[in-house]
Every structure is written in C-alpha cells, then in structure tokens.
Amino acid sequence: MTELKVPSVAESITEVTLSKYLVKDGDYVQLDQPICELETDKASQEIPATIAGVVKFVAKEGEDLKVGAVICNIDESAKKPEETKAAEVKEPKVEKKAEVKKPAETKPVEEQPKTEEKKEETKQSYAANTPSPAAKKILDEGNVAAKDVKATTGVSGRITKEDAINAVRAKANMPQKEAFSRNERMEKMSRLRKTISERLVYSKNSTAMLTTFNEVDMTAINAIRAKYGDTFKKKYEVNLGMMSFFAKACCLALEKFASVNAYIDEGNIVYHDYCDISIAVSTPKGLVVPVIRNAESLSLAGIEKKVKELAIKGRDGLLTMDEMTGGTFTISNGGVFGSLMSTPIINPPQSAILGMHKVQDRAMVIDGKVEVRPMMYVALSYDHRIIDGKESVSFLVAVKDFLENPHKMLLGADPVELLIEL
Amino acid sequence: MSNYNVVVIGSGPGGYVAAIRCAQLGMKVAIVEKYSVLGGTCTNVGCIPSKALLDSSEHYHNAESVFAGHGIGTTRLSFDFGKMIARKAGVVKSNNDGIAYLMKKNKIDVYTGLGSFVTKNKIAITNDKGEKQEIETEKVIIATGSKPTKLPFIAVDKKRVITSTEALTLTEVPEHLIIIGGGVIGLELGSVYKRLGAKVTVVEFLDKIVATMDEDISKEMLRILRKDGIEFMLSHKVTGAVVQGNEVTVSAENKNGEKVEVKGDYCLVAVGRVPYTDGLALENANLKADEKGRINVDQYLETNVPGIYAIGDVVRGAMLAHKAEEEGAFVAETIAGQKPHINYNMIPGVCYTWPEAASVGATEADLKKNGTAYKTGKFPFRALGRARASGDLDGFVKVLASKETDEILGVHIVGARAADLIIEGVVALEYRASAEDISRMSHPHPTYTEAFKEACLIATDNRALNM
Known part of the structure; x- marks a missing residue:
C-alpha cells in the first residue's frame, strides 16, 4: 500500500483544495495516470499516480488539504483486472461540483445526481457527439465544440443538424430561464475565487488608490494594423493585436516614470529596471494575471506570441505558478467585453494598473473641425502613496502620445526631435 | 480590364463547381479554359466519354454473350464502331453544353484561352490566335488538373502508342491492344476493347491490379477479368515500345529478369497522371510546386501565396473528379468565410469495369x-x-x-x-x-x-x- 500525498506545489502554498477525482474509488490505475485535480490559489494541477495499483480514496472531493496530507492509497499488490477501459476512467464522479463556470457552460440542474444503476445504462457510445457533416460545418462556424453540444436527437448521441443549430442558437442567446423561478443555489467558493476576493479587498484597504483618465485616438494604430495585419500574421502566425502596442507604449512610459513601475516594501521603495507586464486574462474559472517577463525587451511579435500563449494556457487551466507570480505593472482590457470606462483595482504589491476600454467612433474636434475618430478611454489606477499626481497623469499622457504617434515608439521619442536634439 | 472577386483557371469538375459555388455565394467570378469546350479531362477525355463507350460496349457484349442465357436470340449481330464513337461525342457535347449553360445561369464570365499569372492578382488569357487580354482579381483558384504520365523510355506517337485521350477516339477496334498499367484507366479501356473483340494484354509492374484498392478486390477483379479473356502479365517491368508500320512491340522484363516481348497493333500507356501546370507561369505569382509538380497547399487548399488556392488533380490527394468537386466547393465556402470540411478518408474510389x-x-x-x-x-x-x-x-x-x-x-x-x-x-x-x-x-x-x-x-x- 502506497500513500499518495499532496505535493509541495510552490513555496507560498500550504493548503490546496481537492477539486475532483479523475478516477473512481477502487479503479485500477496505471503509473502516471492522473488521479485527481488539486486547486491552489492560482492554478489547478493534476496529480499522477506514483505507482500502478488499485486506488482507495482517503480525502473527499472539495476537501481542503495541507501539503503532505494523504489524498488516497494505492494498493500495488492488487491484480490488474482484464478490462480497464481508459474511457471509463475519465467519467467524472457525480458529486456536487464546486467550480465556477461561465453561464454558457452551466448545465441544467436536473442533470446533477444520478443513481448507480442509471450510470450502467448510459454507457457512452463511441460515436457520441459525432457531428454529421452538415452539423460539423454549423458548429465550426458557430465556434461551438462538438463535445459541448447536448446531442438529443441523434442515434447513440450523434449530433444532428438540428442539435447543431440549437447549440449555436443557444450560444448566441442567453440560456432560457424558467419563469417566476425562486430557485437559489449555493456553491463552495473555489480557491481561486477566494484568493481573488481576498487580494482585491486587501488592495482597496491597504493602498491610497485613485484613478486618472485620458483618451486615445486609435487612428494611427488602426491604420498600421489594417496595412500590415495580413503580412504580420503570415510572418509570425499571430494576429497583430492592440495589446502589443499598449504593452510597448507602457514599457516606454514606465522607463520614464520609474515610480509607476515600483513596489513599496516595508518602508523601502523597490524600483525595477525591467517591465514585467501582468495581463489580466479571463478564464472559465475566473480572472488570472499571467506575466509577460521583460516586455520592454520583446518585439511586438514577441509580445503578441506571449499574450496568445498565456491566454490559451489560461483558458485550458495550464498556467503554472511561476507564470502568474511577479509582475511590476498590470494591463487589464475590459474593452473586449464592451466596457467604455472603469476604474481598475491595483494588483498588489504593484503600484499601478492600466485599464483599456472599448474603441468607439466619436466626434472629435480636430483643428477646429468635427471629425469622426476611433477613440478609447484609458484609465490608470495608482497608489498615491508612491506615485504623485503629476507622475501618474504624465505617465498616462506619455502612453497616449506613444499610441497616437507609434513612430515615436521606435526610439522612445520623435525621430526628428532626436535628430535635431530637441 | 475587368475586375473579379475570383478567377478560376480550368473548367473541369473542380473548377466549374468552384466557380458556381463562388457565384452562389455572391462573388463576381470568371472561369478561364484553354480549350474551346468546358468540362476539362473528366467531361471531354475522361470519366464521361469512357463511360459512354463502356456502356455501348457492354450492350454489345451482353447481346453477344448474355442474351442467349435469357432466352433472347440474335441473328447477324454487329456493331458500328464509328457510330459508337459518334454517340460518345454526342454525350460529351451535351455535357459541355450543360456546363456552358450553368456558367451563364450563374453569371460567370467564361474566357477561352491559356490562363497565366502576370502577378498574383492579374491573369493573362491568350487565345489560339495569339490574342491576349488581362483580367484582375482578388483571389485565384487553380484547377488545371492533370495529364497522362509519360514514360521516359516510351515515345507516345498518339497513333499506335497512345494515351487514354486517344483511346477514346480510335477509328477502329484494335486487333491486339497492349495496355501498360493495370490501374483503373487501363482496365476500363481494356474492358471496352475486349468486349468489342480485341485481344487485350495488360502489362503491370506490380504483382496485382488496382493496387490502391483492398487486396480482396484486386484478387477478385483479376480472377473475373481473366475469366473474361483479358490477359495479364503481372510483375513485368516494361522497358520499351517500338512501332514498325502498324505493329507495336512492347518489351518487358519478368520478375526473373528475363526479357519478354509482346506484339500488338496498339499500345495504351496508362500508368497514371501527373499534375498539369504548363503555361500557368507559376513563378510570376511566386507559387511553389513540389517535386511531383503538385502545387503546394495548406489545409485550407491555399497556396504559399495568400489569396491563391489550388484544387483537384493539381494538388496532393487522389486524382478523382468527385474529390476535385468537394475541394471546389470547399475553397469557395472558405473564401466566403465559412468553415467547411472534407473527410479525405471518406472519398470513394470506383472502377467501372463489369x-x-x-x-x-x-x-x-x-x-x-x-x-x-x-x-x-x-x-x-x-x-x-x-x-x-x-x-x-x-x-x-x-x-x-x-x-x-x-x-x-x-x-x-x-x-x-x-x-x-x-x-x-x-x-x-x-x-x-x-x-x-x-x-x-x-x-x-x-x-x-x-x-x-x-x-x-x-x-x-x-x-x-x-x-
């Protein structure tokens, strides 16, 4: 009998939550087969079997465990049964899930508890969730994964054209709600959600936070993206998005205004000669803030590739602790969800955060004439304890200036002004 | 100079389907065809005419050998080969007309002449009088198809040593037709002439026929076609074919390395097909082809040049009309921003022998x-x-x-x-x-x-x- 214990995931972590088992109690498991998922403050992690044998659960799903606590026992002396199908092993345990899901992913409540006998009957067909040719096209175009479709009309769980149309439609509309419902439901806060809530309150309470606003004329950036977008994509296999321009502009401005890139550490101020930019990424489980290290030294393509990589890892829950620790400044883009203006909260121990917003055509007065321009409000929340008003406002004006005059980003100033040494 | 959303080069089953699907999706489309008739290899010198001759010859064969068993007697049974060929031409013509009608119906401009790239967005069309015009386009779909493979050691004179194209327009039934290649094309055309009374010998390099199909099919086909009187020389490596007057001598080596000779009056070279890109001037658009002459494409059938696509026999995959058709519709829908898919594993292969x-x-x-x-x-x-x-x-x-x-x-x-x-x-x-x-x-x-x-x-x- 071998004990499977909670490993030490990272220095700062002493407690984890056993979010779910990936095998059933009494299953025969192979060496390195994932046994369960542990959730920490920042990430979730699969724990593999250390030896082959029959699993006996010790800890329960949803339980908080200290590092070193026993998760389960594995009886290596047990014989391997004749037929252990990999497919069966993956079936999740029917227990109340403590995960926070996106509304689109939330499944109707009646699906929850199943009796043991029923489980036997609903043996999955190999063809379950196979879309028909027409259904596949509809799903691909609607960006719906076949595995997420509730196949109700097809034989053996196949996805018919009707299922596909319904799935795409359901994604477009909000899920239908029962009229006059008085239902409530209670879910355990995930560790990630708990951490988010603690940190945000801590930030509000322990800093002297306020926000300065400005607006950016996106004409120049849009022109660059329109002109070079395709070529850039071909060359680097990543879209030329807005994030790289904003990250670059921030790095250059941070180098000018060092306090915006600094921490307070017990009576000292820690200045950074590098810009580790945290990017707020929304994932199915909640907000995570992975870090682009040394963003000041990366090219625009380098930044875009990193952003894409981190976003995909965030979505798939694969971000490691290292990738989410540190960061000297944060950029948060509420514009992707349609936000026009907001006051972001500082990500401690950092001292400032930039909020990007939605680009909207607005009437601007340019040289005494009204012109339509693509405009974005930007907000900088900062800790007034170490950043003065003048610095914060000037920082944001500098960011705005770089974004409206991208050529200045090449040398950190207008090339002509540099030439004539103004 | 006209401007198009899409120009399709080649009007075979891939090209004309791509053009129609593009037009259905609201694009302004032109199609460029080198020959005076639309339809490409399939309609003119491939699928359609071979089926016309297969059907005619099968009727004759049935009358000759099968009817009696059903109690139907025939006296003085005969056939007029010229009429068969003429009927086949009529079938082809009505298909040509059908495609021309479809182009008109879908408001697709047809340009007759050799299409070639001037730039990636400009196509020159040169007709057989040498007159040249140019059209501009946002996207291009290359659907120029394939032509019969030539063997370096055999000179095809198109009279006695022929390809499938000539085999469909012979003026007489051969006495002894020697076919190099036991694939689908060779077996189909061999069947036609066998039924009309020719002696047919198939010389095949491999130890089986229709080699891409399941082993059981290869064996069963060999058994049935042998029973029907076609002679097979398997595991024979052809080394040459020499014409002397009306006689062709095909020389080969059997698997023991011994030299073998077969004499006949016609030799059909049917050893496959190669992509056809002559005159396209791929280099002017910076397009790349692989060592087999196939234009390189990605999973979306887009070439190395964005906006230029290639489909059908001129790209990787099976050389089949219905595969080209699927790809034509696929590319049209992809250009329109849709997300179609093709299951290449599920494209059927067919051999129309009997x-x-x-x-x-x-x-x-x-x-x-x-x-x-x-x-x-x-x-x-x-x-x-x-x-x-x-x-x-x-x-x-x-x-x-x-x-x-x-x-x-x-x-x-x-x-x-x-x-x-x-x-x-x-x-x-x-x-x-x-x-x-x-x-x-x-x-x-x-x-x-x-x-x-x-x-x-x-x-x-x-x-x-x-x-």
Missing part, C-alpha cells in the same frame, strides 16, 4: 499497418436473389469494422452496380455507423443492397440470414 469495383475507408492492409483490431464481414452476391435473377453473380461486399466498437472502418465492393452501392458505405462512415446499425436498417428486397446488410450482419455477429 462487374464494377468500389471502395471507401480503410483497406485491410491499412488496418493491419495501424494495428487496429478489426473484424470482417464478406458476403458474395451469388447468394442474393436479385443477383441470381439478373445473372450477375460475381463479386462480394466486404465490410471492415472495429473489433472493439463495431464501427464500420472500410467498405469494399466488387459486383454489379458497386459504383452506386458504395455510397451507403460513405454515409455509414460519415455518420460513424456501426455494422449493427446497418444490419438493423431495412434494405429493399430483392436488391443488390442486401449484400451490404448481410455483410454487416456477418461483421456484427456472424449471423448472415442468407448464407
């Missing part, structure tokens, strides 16, 4: 190679009432299914109407049907399709009802 052979999905050799555990259900047509009624007793349906899940993985048919029967296999594969699924579907009685159901019953549980 009996026909048809195949879709994995062969037994594929499954063995991949280490897939499988089971086989094989049902002979001879056990079917329908087959006994017509007298078409040859062949079988063979179903390969997963041992674990019973999912159908491959279907292989030799027999009457196999070309039409195979579609049930395609539907089954696309929907990932199990052998038992098919077994539980009502198949009309008496039909040839019952063989498919019976083969599935055998694959499911070895419980055929009629065997």
Whole structure:
C-alpha cells in the first residue's frame, strides 16, 4: 500500500483544495495516470499516480488539504483486472461540483445526481457527439465544440443538424430561464475565487488608490494594423493585436516614470529596471494575471506570441505558478467585453494598473473641425502613496502620445526631435 | 480590364463547381479554359466519354454473350464502331453544353484561352490566335488538373502508342491492344476493347491490379477479368515500345529478369497522371510546386501565396473528379468565410469495369499497418436473389469494422452496380455507423443492397440470414 500525498506545489502554498477525482474509488490505475485535480490559489494541477495499483480514496472531493496530507492509497499488490477501459476512467464522479463556470457552460440542474444503476445504462457510445457533416460545418462556424453540444436527437448521441443549430442558437442567446423561478443555489467558493476576493479587498484597504483618465485616438494604430495585419500574421502566425502596442507604449512610459513601475516594501521603495507586464486574462474559472517577463525587451511579435500563449494556457487551466507570480505593472482590457470606462483595482504589491476600454467612433474636434475618430478611454489606477499626481497623469499622457504617434515608439521619442536634439 | 472577386483557371469538375459555388455565394467570378469546350479531362477525355463507350460496349457484349442465357436470340449481330464513337461525342457535347449553360445561369464570365499569372492578382488569357487580354482579381483558384504520365523510355506517337485521350477516339477496334498499367484507366479501356473483340494484354509492374484498392478486390477483379479473356502479365517491368508500320512491340522484363516481348497493333500507356501546370507561369505569382509538380497547399487548399488556392488533380490527394468537386466547393465556402470540411478518408474510389469495383475507408492492409483490431464481414452476391435473377453473380461486399466498437472502418465492393452501392458505405462512415446499425436498417428486397446488410450482419455477429 502506497500513500499518495499532496505535493509541495510552490513555496507560498500550504493548503490546496481537492477539486475532483479523475478516477473512481477502487479503479485500477496505471503509473502516471492522473488521479485527481488539486486547486491552489492560482492554478489547478493534476496529480499522477506514483505507482500502478488499485486506488482507495482517503480525502473527499472539495476537501481542503495541507501539503503532505494523504489524498488516497494505492494498493500495488492488487491484480490488474482484464478490462480497464481508459474511457471509463475519465467519467467524472457525480458529486456536487464546486467550480465556477461561465453561464454558457452551466448545465441544467436536473442533470446533477444520478443513481448507480442509471450510470450502467448510459454507457457512452463511441460515436457520441459525432457531428454529421452538415452539423460539423454549423458548429465550426458557430465556434461551438462538438463535445459541448447536448446531442438529443441523434442515434447513440450523434449530433444532428438540428442539435447543431440549437447549440449555436443557444450560444448566441442567453440560456432560457424558467419563469417566476425562486430557485437559489449555493456553491463552495473555489480557491481561486477566494484568493481573488481576498487580494482585491486587501488592495482597496491597504493602498491610497485613485484613478486618472485620458483618451486615445486609435487612428494611427488602426491604420498600421489594417496595412500590415495580413503580412504580420503570415510572418509570425499571430494576429497583430492592440495589446502589443499598449504593452510597448507602457514599457516606454514606465522607463520614464520609474515610480509607476515600483513596489513599496516595508518602508523601502523597490524600483525595477525591467517591465514585467501582468495581463489580466479571463478564464472559465475566473480572472488570472499571467506575466509577460521583460516586455520592454520583446518585439511586438514577441509580445503578441506571449499574450496568445498565456491566454490559451489560461483558458485550458495550464498556467503554472511561476507564470502568474511577479509582475511590476498590470494591463487589464475590459474593452473586449464592451466596457467604455472603469476604474481598475491595483494588483498588489504593484503600484499601478492600466485599464483599456472599448474603441468607439466619436466626434472629435480636430483643428477646429468635427471629425469622426476611433477613440478609447484609458484609465490608470495608482497608489498615491508612491506615485504623485503629476507622475501618474504624465505617465498616462506619455502612453497616449506613444499610441497616437507609434513612430515615436521606435526610439522612445520623435525621430526628428532626436535628430535635431530637441 | 475587368475586375473579379475570383478567377478560376480550368473548367473541369473542380473548377466549374468552384466557380458556381463562388457565384452562389455572391462573388463576381470568371472561369478561364484553354480549350474551346468546358468540362476539362473528366467531361471531354475522361470519366464521361469512357463511360459512354463502356456502356455501348457492354450492350454489345451482353447481346453477344448474355442474351442467349435469357432466352433472347440474335441473328447477324454487329456493331458500328464509328457510330459508337459518334454517340460518345454526342454525350460529351451535351455535357459541355450543360456546363456552358450553368456558367451563364450563374453569371460567370467564361474566357477561352491559356490562363497565366502576370502577378498574383492579374491573369493573362491568350487565345489560339495569339490574342491576349488581362483580367484582375482578388483571389485565384487553380484547377488545371492533370495529364497522362509519360514514360521516359516510351515515345507516345498518339497513333499506335497512345494515351487514354486517344483511346477514346480510335477509328477502329484494335486487333491486339497492349495496355501498360493495370490501374483503373487501363482496365476500363481494356474492358471496352475486349468486349468489342480485341485481344487485350495488360502489362503491370506490380504483382496485382488496382493496387490502391483492398487486396480482396484486386484478387477478385483479376480472377473475373481473366475469366473474361483479358490477359495479364503481372510483375513485368516494361522497358520499351517500338512501332514498325502498324505493329507495336512492347518489351518487358519478368520478375526473373528475363526479357519478354509482346506484339500488338496498339499500345495504351496508362500508368497514371501527373499534375498539369504548363503555361500557368507559376513563378510570376511566386507559387511553389513540389517535386511531383503538385502545387503546394495548406489545409485550407491555399497556396504559399495568400489569396491563391489550388484544387483537384493539381494538388496532393487522389486524382478523382468527385474529390476535385468537394475541394471546389470547399475553397469557395472558405473564401466566403465559412468553415467547411472534407473527410479525405471518406472519398470513394470506383472502377467501372463489369462487374464494377468500389471502395471507401480503410483497406485491410491499412488496418493491419495501424494495428487496429478489426473484424470482417464478406458476403458474395451469388447468394442474393436479385443477383441470381439478373445473372450477375460475381463479386462480394466486404465490410471492415472495429473489433472493439463495431464501427464500420472500410467498405469494399466488387459486383454489379458497386459504383452506386458504395455510397451507403460513405454515409455509414460519415455518420460513424456501426455494422449493427446497418444490419438493423431495412434494405429493399430483392436488391443488390442486401449484400451490404448481410455483410454487416456477418461483421456484427456472424449471423448472415442468407448464407
């Protein structure tokens, strides 16, 4: 009998939550087969079997465990049964899930508890969730994964054209709600959600936070993206998005205004000669803030590739602790969800955060004439304890200036002004 | 100078379908064709004319050899080969006209002449009088198809040593037709002339015919065609073909390295087809082709130059009209921002000999190679009432299914109407049907399709009802 214990995931972590088992109690498991998922403050992690044998659960799903606590026992002396199908092993345990899901992913409540006998009957067909040719096209175009479709009309769980149309439609509309419902439901806060809530309150309470606003004329950036977008994509296999321009502009401005890139550490101020930019990424489980290290030294393509990589890892829950620790400044883009203006909260121990917003055509007065321009409000929340008003406002004006005059980003100033040494 | 959203170069089944689908999706489309008639190889010198001759020759063959068994007597049976060829030309013509009508109906501009790239967005069209015009376009779809492969050691004079193109327009039935290549094209044309009285000898490099199909099909076809009187020299490496007057001497080496000679009056070289890009001036658009002359494309059939696509025989994959058609529609929809897909594993292959052979999905050799555990259900047509009624007793349906899940993985048919029967296999594969699924579907009685159901019953549980 071998004990499977909670490993030490990272220095700062002493407690984890056993979010779910990936095998059933009494299953025969192979060496390195994932046994369960542990959730920490920042990430979730699969724990593999250390030896082959029959699993006996010790800890329960949803339980908080200290590092070193026993998760389960594995009886290596047990014989391997004749037929252990990999497919069966993956079936999740029917227990109340403590995960926070996106509304689109939330499944109707009646699906929850199943009796043991029923489980036997609903043996999955190999063809379950196979879309028909027409259904596949509809799903691909609607960006719906076949595995997420509730196949109700097809034989053996196949996805018919009707299922596909319904799935795409359901994604477009909000899920239908029962009229006059008085239902409530209670879910355990995930560790990630708990951490988010603690940190945000801590930030509000322990800093002297306020926000300065400005607006950016996106004409120049849009022109660059329109002109070079395709070529850039071909060359680097990543879209030329807005994030790289904003990250670059921030790095250059941070180098000018060092306090915006600094921490307070017990009576000292820690200045950074590098810009580790945290990017707020929304994932199915909640907000995570992975870090682009040394963003000041990366090219625009380098930044875009990193952003894409981190976003995909965030979505798939694969971000490691290292990738989410540190960061000297944060950029948060509420514009992707349609936000026009907001006051972001500082990500401690950092001292400032930039909020990007939605680009909207607005009437601007340019040289005494009204012109339509693509405009974005930007907000900088900062800790007034170490950043003065003048610095914060000037920082944001500098960011705005770089974004409206991208050529200045090449040398950190207008090339002509540099030439004539103004 | 006209401006288009899409210009399609080549009007074969890939090209003209791409053009129609583009037009349906609201694009302004032009199609460029080198020849004076539309339809490409398939319509003019491939699928359609060969089927016309196969059908004519089959009627004659039936009258000669099959009718008597049905109690039908014939006296002074004869055929007029010139008329057969003329009828075939009529069939081709009506298909040409049909495609021309479809172009008009879909408001597609047809340019007759050799299309070539000037730049990636400009196509020059040079007609046979040497007059040149240029059109501009946002996107280009290359659908220039293929031509018969030539062997370096054989000079094709197009009179005695011919390709499939000439074999469809001969003025006489050969005395002795020697065919180099035991693939689909060679066997189909060999069947035509065998039925019309020619002696036919097929010389094949490999030790089997229709080599891409399932081994059981290769064996059954060889048995049936040999019985019909076609002679096969397998494992023979052709080394040359020399014309002297009206005589062609084909020399070959057998597997022991001994020299063999065959004399006939015609030699058909049918050793496959190669992509055709002559005159396209690919270099002007910076387009790249591989060592086999196929234009490089990605999973979206887009070439290395954004906005230029290529489909059909001129790109990787099987050289089949219906594969090109799927790709034509695929590219049109992709350009329109849709997300279509093609299951290349589920494109059927067909050989129109009699009996026909048809195949879709994995062969037994594929499954063995991949280490897939499988089971086989094989049902002979001879056990079917329908087959006994017509007298078409040859062949079988063979179903390969997963041992674990019973999912159908491959279907292989030799027999009457196999070309039409195979579609049930395609539907089954696309929907990932199990052998038992098919077994539980009502198949009309008496039909040839019952063989498919019976083969599935055998694959499911070895419980055929009629065997």
